Amino acid sequence: MAAHIRTAWQALQSICLLTLATLLPQPAFPQQHDAPPGRLAEQLDGLMTAYTSTGLFNGSVLISKAGETLLVKGYGYSNLAAGTLNTATTKYPVYSITKSMTAALILQLAERKLLTLDERLSRFYPTYPAADSMTISQLLTHTSGLYPYNNDYSMPTDSEEAMVRFLAGRALEFKPGSQWQYCNTGYYLLGFIVEKTTGLPYGKALDSLLFRPLKMKASGLDFRALQATGKATGYRFLYPGSGSEARLYPQEELRSSGGVWSTVEDMLKFHEGMQHHRIISPASTRQAYTPYQKSYGYGWFIDSADGRQIVSHSGGAAGFRSLLVRIPDSNTCIVLLANAENVDLAVIKDGILRLLSGKDYEVPHSVEVDSARLSAIAGTYRLEPGRSLYIKSIHRRLVAQVSGQQPALLLADSSGCFRVAGMNGHLEFIGRQPGLYDSVALFRKDRRHLGVRVNATWGIAGSALPGGWSAPDIVMLPANGQPGVWTAMNVRLLDGVIKFRFNNDWTFNLGAAPGSKMLEDDGPDIAVKAGTYTISLHLQSSTNPVFIMRRE
Incomplete structure (x- = not known):
């Protein structure tokens, strides 16, 4: 733990937050190089159990090396309310790992x-104005210059024709x-090009050219x-x-960019298919693994x-995170499939890679x-100005x-200190009276940021x-005697759109689907x-927040 210097602040109550990265030079578990498979499997299971018990992971894992499966197991809950647990065969959306499969089809x-x-x-697309200026290769490598849709309902996705019509109207x-x-x-x-060249719907082409040859029987589209x-x-x-269920996207929002669901075992079959050239040739594989720009190849x-x-x-x-890591x-x-958005799989992947390579690794713990x-x-x-630190207390965490930025547990x-997985820095919360914390010092990347506690409110923004x-923002005030209810009166609006956001900041903002009062x-x-x-705003329920508008 880093030295905690106290001078004139000795009388102040403080909490020191340190990162796992800060502690890595003094690892909790020195690693044995070239550990036997049985010992390695035990260490991997222990590491994933620690990530789960501390709230840093919830999902299913598969880890194999040199063709031997070292760990395949579920951790945490598949459904918290029902008490069902994740297993090695639990099904998850893999979202953008779909891109690797679409690239393989192309x-x-x-x-x-x-x-x-x-x-x-x-x-x-002979009628699309920009079609003659871009290639299939540029679609594969994210260098096409097309509008980068991100599931924010800003582009119609109900049909190919609607998408192309929208794109034709944009520079x-x-x-x-x-x-x-x-x-x-x-x-x-x-995905549409796959359909045009094969004469099959994307899902059937995926099944015919990839799932069936690789015997991926627990994979499909439209989770x-x-x-x-x-x-x-x-x-x-x-x-x-404690958990809050997510509302999932319809399949037309995902398609050949993110619409596949699978299991960790089927994802291993995809890895093996790529590894042993069962779906594309060695020459095509080399093309796929060649970085073009920003270290991205073909999928x-x-x-x-x-x-x-x-x-x-x-x-x-919505609701899930996935990661497929391969060392040819x-x-x-390494396959990590999680059914929670607050999971940072990159941090977990780094720990697994350290363990697999015989390096010292840190096992998370919490009291x-x-x-x-x-x-x-x-x-x-x-x-x-314009930058705040939000601290929430959720089920004794x-x-x-x-x-x-993304939330961190x-x-x-x-x-009495706190640690943060994946953030390189530390914080001190300062209280001038016992049990009252009114300021914070954030130390990160050799910089010190000071902040003060503020009474933040919800507000209304929009065209x-x-x-x-x-x-x-139009400031909303807490309703007297109604915790979780915020109100603004005499709000004059024009024809247009609005959204609700907290603290004049887009980090926490709420919107609603057309015609719905349910906030997302x-x-x-x-x-x-x-x-x-x-x-x-009625935010008493974290799972069913709603808004009410009454014309005066």
């Missing part, structure tokens, strides 16, 4: 000379091939519509004893560690902290989130405000008509 079709990778899109983000920008839209089009046992429930957050992110190439892809959207040289495969102390720390701390140890999106995190803009309203 490479198969190129091998069969049904298309070429440098072919212009004008063959498939390209950049000249094709000149830049890199992660783009779901390009992989939608690749939301799946009626099967062993289907995981997805959660916005899931900690020991794979390309990296290296200890002189060995690593190819991987992650996935993440050692025939190593219980008095709930009154956690509640006293929880709140909003303004670090600088603290969760920290900086504006615009804080782990308490026996010394329907007289000043538009750039106008100050990062949900769609809410269309409104001109008039004067009383508007209230």
